[in-house]
Amino acid sequence: QLQLQESGPGLVKPSETVSLTCTVSGVSISSSSYYWGWIRQPPGKGLEWIGSIYYSASTYYNPSLKSRVSISVDTSKNQFSLRLSSVTVADTAVYYCARHECSGRTCYSFSYYFMDVWGKGTTVTVSS
Amino acid sequence: QSVLTQPPSVSGAPGQRVTISCTGSSSNIGAGYHVHWYEQLPGTAPKLLIYDNSNRPSGVPDRFSGSKSGTSASLAITGLQAEDEADYYCQSYDSSLSGLVFGGGTKLTVL
Numbered sequence: 001q002l003q004l005q006e007s008g009p010g011l012v013k014p015s016e017t018v019s020l021t022c023t024v025s026g027v028s029i030s031s032s033s034y035y036w037g038w039i040r041q042p043p044g045k046g047l048e049w050i051g052s053i054y055y056s057a058s059t060y061y062n063p064s065l066k067s068r069v070s071i072s073v074d075t076s077k078n079q080f081s082l083r084l085s086s087v088t089v090a091d092t093a094v095y096y097c098a099r100h101e102c103s104g105r106t107c108y109s110f111s112y113y114f115m116d117v118w119g120k121g122t123t124v125t126v127s128s
Numbered sequence: 129q130s131v132l133t134q135p136p137s138v139s140g141a142p143g144q145r146v147t148i149s150c151t152g153s154s155s156n157i158g159a160g161y162h163v164h165w166y167e168q169l170p171g172t173a174p175k176l177l178i179y180d181n182s183n184r185p186s187g188v189p190d191r192f193s194g195s196k197s198g199t200s201a202s203l204a205i206t207g208l209q210a211e212d213e214a215d216y217y218c219q220s221y222d223s224s225l226s227g228l229v230f231g232g233g234t235k236l237t238v239l
Contacts, residue, residue: 039174046217046231047174048230060226060228096174112180114180119173
């Protein structure tokens with residue numbers, strides 16, 4: 001059964017870099033059928049897409065975060081990771097990883113992918 | 129301010145029908161990009177509810193349906209049940225931002 005599990009430090013100091021990992025089980029992250037992405041949700045607020053990656057390491061990032069974000073994939077460990085630098089209190093959120101799927105005719109473009117399987121999320125608190 | 133606009137809240141009595149709108153623009157929904165809907169029960173991760181405007185994943189009841197017209201999309205829930213009380217989010221792609229975008233979310237209250 002497909003499962004995604006986020007892991008990382010729960011508490012980070014302002015200006016530091018936070019690194020999160022998503023471990024995928026039940027399917028190979030090297031499958032050409034999927035993208036893999038990160039989404040976050042600040043306390044009491046809505047969802048924000050952070051970025052996504054293909055197994056070949058092709059990436060897409062939210063323009064508002066692009067200068068501080070890096071997403072990488074480790075096919076040997078079936079994991080993908082998020083690095084967010086220069087964090088502030090505004091980066092406090094629950095961070096979710098998710099698989100991106102597409103349906104048949106629209107798989108030629110990342111723009112048509114949707115998030116069909118989500119991890120349970122990991123809370124990151126930025127505080128001194 | 130979200131690129132996709134949803135009403136902050138909607139409500140309905142058990143058994144009733146409610147709709148949640150998702151209004152975009154010519155650079156996202158109006159450009160032909162698909163709309164997807166997610167349900168987030170309290171304290172849990174989002175779950176895919178509708179993909180490609182109107183398709184239900186396996187296991188999602190047919191009480192849930194989606195539609196799209198012009199620069200807007202809608203999620204309809206019929207036969208409202210207490211367990212439908214959740215936050216609902218629409219999602220699409222925006223060509224001006226070159227990325228995935230979410231609506232601000234709608235809290236559904238079952239009276």
